Amino acid sequence: MSKFSKKKKGLPPINTASLPDIVFMLLFFFMVATTMRETAILVKNELPSSTEVKKLSEKRLVSTIYVGAATNTPKNADAPDLIQLNDKIASVKDVRNFIYNERQDIPLAEQSAMTTLIKSDVNSTVGTITDIKKELREINALKVTYATRQKSERK
């Protein structure tokens, strides 16, 4: 037993001096890899999934339109589609001004590369989307992307 009694009593304290470094490293990773949430989504937004997706890398040149039923509608209930621009629920007529507004911040040379991203709920109707597209055509904003989630397997 003498062997054991020689040992110090209790565990030595764990050195936590490097803990801040580790956490800072994580912090910097998240700061670099993520982007700020810009808008609070006021409509239901379950995106459809598809296999053929194209990524939109230039966030600056993308204007997003959300379409879907109000968030507080009960499940399986029929509710009219709402259109959300920036932080507000808007009507189809406002789409025009919204795009004009977005264009103002972009230099003229890059305006042709601007894309409108339509983030629409799976359960919304094509009619609403068509109305939006008609407005976009009126003001010559012809590049459109339908936001989808990526399904990995190809059938």
Next chain:
Amino acid sequence: MARRDTPEINAGSMADIAFLLLIFFLVTTTMDIDAGISRKLPEKQPENVEPPIIKQRNIFEISINRNDDLLVENEYKKVEDIKQMAIDFIDNGGKVGNPIELFGETEGTECTWCEGAKAEDSSDHPNKAIIAIKTDRSTKYGTYIAVQNQISEAYSFLRDRLAQKEYGRKFSDMVKEDKNNKINPDQSLKDKIKRIKAMYPEIITEQNN
């Protein structure tokens, strides 16, 4: 001069501060990159323009009704059937097509790269083949996207196949590489992509009732 020992700063709470910041960033930021199916809308037409007359065999008609049922070329079909039907239609290559500007053609030529059945009642040439989607106002968006996705799959299948034959690699890989070459754009790669796109151009029309 007497040297005074500066007392050591207690850094024990540093980790707590860093954690706090970390959690703040975790909550307020998102990681998702926007992605989706890209389409180009047609330009606004002046009123009272006569629509061009197009032969029925060059139109691949997909109708979706308000109950999300599909009618493809006047037959009741499922969404998954569209891809193969669209491939067969686009790739048919029965007759001469429109002249391709990129190749300096003044007269339409036959589709030499097509592997289709060359049927009389299907499309003449990939650049004449039009996919027409008809939807109802109350069609579900999810169904509409599923159909769009099937068509995109059909085109990328054909483009991949052609690129594999011509350049020994997939078209989708070529596009990916071109996107990564932002600083040193590879002009020959760009030309190749343009060429494939001209050989299988995406022609989709939409109509909503």
